[in-house]
Amino acid sequence: RIFLNFKLTQTPSTMTNTNTKTLLFLLLLSGASAFAPPLSTSRLVSTPLYAAATEAGTKTKTHPIKRVKSEQDVLDLASFRNDLTSPEMMVENASLKSAGVDNSEAAINGVKTGLIYVGVPLALYSYFFEGRDVSKVIELYFGVGGSIGAILGVNAYMGKSVYLPNKAECENRIVVDYAEGLKREQDVGFIAISPQTTKFEPCGGVMACVDGQLRNSKLSPMGVQTVEGLPSHFHIKNMLVHDSMRRQGVAMELMDSFEAYARDDTDAELLTLEVEEENTGAVNLYKKAGFEFIKNPTSFTKRKFMTKKL
Numbered sequence: 001r002i003f004l005n006f007k008l009t010q011t012p013s014t015m016t017n018t019n020t021k022t023l024l025f026l027l028l029l030s031g032a033s034a035f036a037p038p039l040s041t042s043r044l045v046s047t048p049l050y051a052a053a054t055e056a057g058t059k060t061k062t063h064p065i066k067r068v069k070s071e072q073d074v075l076d077l078a079s080f081r082n083d084l085t086s087p088e089m090m091v092e093n094a095s096l097k098s099a100g101v102d103n104s105e106a107a108i109n110g111v112k113t114g115l116i117y118v119g120v121p122l123a124l125y126s127y128f129f130e131g132r133d134v135s136k137v138i139e140l141y142f143g144v145g146g147s148i149g150a151i152l153g154v155n156a157y158m159g160k161s162v163y164l165p166n167k168a169e170c171e172n173r174i175v176v177d178y179a180e181g182l183k184r185e186q187d188v189g190f191i192a193i194s195p196q197t198t199k200f201e202p203c204g205g206v207m208a209c210v211d212g213q214l215r216n217s218k219l220s221p222m223g224v225q226t227v228e229g230l231p232s233h234f235h236i237k238n239m240l241v242h243d244s245m246r247r248q249g250v251a252m253e254l255m256d257s258f259e260a261y262a263r264d265d266t267d268a269e270l271l272t273l274e275v276e277e278e279n280t281g282a283v284n285l286y287k288k289a290g291f292e293f294i295k296n297p298t299s300f301t302k303r304k305f306m307t308k309k310l
Contacts, residue, residue, distance in 0.1 A: 063250055065257045068189035068211070074182045075171060076204030077191055077211075081178040081240060086202040087170035098162040106161040110152030119145015179211075186221045187213045187237065190257045192250050199244070208241040210254040212273075214266050229297045233270035233307070234262035255289050263310045270310060274303040 068077055079086045085093075123141040126132045132140070155161065165173075181187035194200045194207035214220045217232035227233075236258065241250050262268045273291065275282050286306050296305035 063207075063248075063253055064193040065190055065253055066193065067257075067261070068182055068191055068209075071183075072204065073189075073191065074175060074179050076206045077182065077189060077209050078174040078178040079203035080191075080200070080206040080209060080242075082174045084200065084202050084242075085174075087167050087174065089202055090170040090174075091165065091167055094162060094164050098159065098164055101156075101159070101161055103157050103159055103161070106156035107153040110154075110156040110161070111149040113152055114147070114149020115141075115145045118148050181213065181237070182211060184221075184223075186224055187211045188234075188258075188261065190254055190261075192241075192245075192254055194242075194245060196244075200242075207245045208239075208250045208254055210236060210239040210258055212236040212238075212258065214262075214268060215272075217267055219267060227272075227297050230272070231269040232267050233272050234258070234266060234268040236271065236273040251285055252289065255285075259289075259308075259310070268310055271308040273306050274301060275306060277304045 066073075068074060075087070082090075119141045122144055123137045126140055127134070127137045175183050179189075182189050189209060189211035191206045192208040193205040196207070200207050212235050213224050215224055215233055215235050216226055216230055219232075220226075225235075227235075239251065239254065241254075259271060262271060271291070273286065274296070275286065277283065283304075289308065291306040291308045294305055294307050296303070298305075
């Protein structure tokens with residue numbers, strides 16, 4: 001480029017020795033650059049950024065880990081397991097669904113439900129299996145199927161085809177479904193908090209979680225399962241890392257926090273867990289954390305049993 005932008009302003013006869021040397025230098029420089037190897041792309045990136053980019057896949061990142069203690073922690077964990085959907089979002093979704101319903105069409109469907117899906121099976125059963133005559137069957141068909149259809153149709157026409165739960169009902173539902181052991185304080189849990197507050201805002205920033213319970217110990221809460229043939233141990237029940245946060249060391253950090261609690265704050269001698277043998281990713285993670293397979297002491301599951309000494 002330097003050579004192409006160079007313009008001769010003097011004739012060869014009047015060119016000085018200095019200009020001649022300059023021209024020869026530029027010719028040599030342009031020729032050398034044509035055969036020189038391209039610069040490494042790593043030189044085009046600042047050292048800190050390049051180091052962070054190249055080491056992201058190999059070095060474990062540090063993520064905030066906290067123990068589940070408060071009711072809000074339990075609710076955040078349950079919301080995370082509920083597909084990042086909080087009770088407030090559940091109420092809003094139900095309201096939107098109700099607003100989008102055609103009440104007239106819903107009323108017709110309600111009547112059909114009573115007459116077809118309730119009345120017909122009931123009439124057939126009474127005719128073929130109970131031996132009732134046709135008049136009694138027809139009376140039963142319209143009496144039961146018609147009544148149920150009418151009730152469903154009226155409710156639907158009045159806009160009640162979609163149940164609208166309140167916030168308290170939604171909270172209770174997801175806690176019972178996803179965190180009942182933590183709510184009852186039978187289990188101990190840990191959560192990892194993400195800096196990506198927008199995506200994980202509905203669940204208080206929770207991007208991963210693990211929970212388990214102390215078994216076969218005099219310190220075990222009431223109602224906790226016991227397993228014959230094992231000493232006091234902390235059994236890992238559930239562990240979940242959001243898809244977007246996997247392969248970043250989050251699971252191992254949760255395991256480390258759980259192990260530290262079991263070792264330092266309980267009389268547990270082992271960590272235990274169950275895993276599907278086909279889940280090679282989870283199996284490899286647990287082996288990396290120091291777990292080993294043993295014969296499953298429980299007979300009601302075909303999952304593999306793994307333990308780690310504390």
